[in-house]
Amino acid sequence: MIGTLIGLILMLRDLSDPAMIGPGMALALVTTLYGAILANVVYKPFSEKLRNLNNHEMLMKRMVVEGIMAIQSGDNPRIVEHKLMVFLPPKHRRASSVG
Known part of the structure; x- marks a missing residue:
């Protein structure tokens, strides 16, 4: 985002010279592209992993x-065992004599 702003500032700094518009616009677009790639390739999967870890921790605390x-x-x-088995997925539950 900062690179995009810097590119736009460079582009708009001197509008009297049309040759300066191209490099500033290129910098703004390239940094926007890099930001979109980083957001979707790095930060989004990292966010999903943290969300899953948080959900697992909240389940354990519950x-x-x-x-x-x-x-x-x-x-x-x-009875306590039976109450706690409800939290586990069916494939991880073991047979219990309560029932």
């Missing part, structure tokens, strides 16, 4: 809070 609340309320350990 599970911990649910488990602590169940233990504090005096639930049977098997």
Whole structure:
């Protein structure tokens, strides 16, 4: 974004010389292209990875809070286990005697 602004400033600095418009416009367009490439190739995947890590961490914290609340309320350990198994995807759940 800064490169684009610098290119536009160079382009508009001296409008009396038409030869100066081309290099300034070229700089503005090239830096805009580089910014778009960086945003989509580097920063967007990085953002998605951070979002996934955050969602996983929030799920773990929710599970911990649910488990602590169940233990504090005096639930049977098997019931607590069953409550916490709900958070796991079906392929990661193991058979339980509660049911």
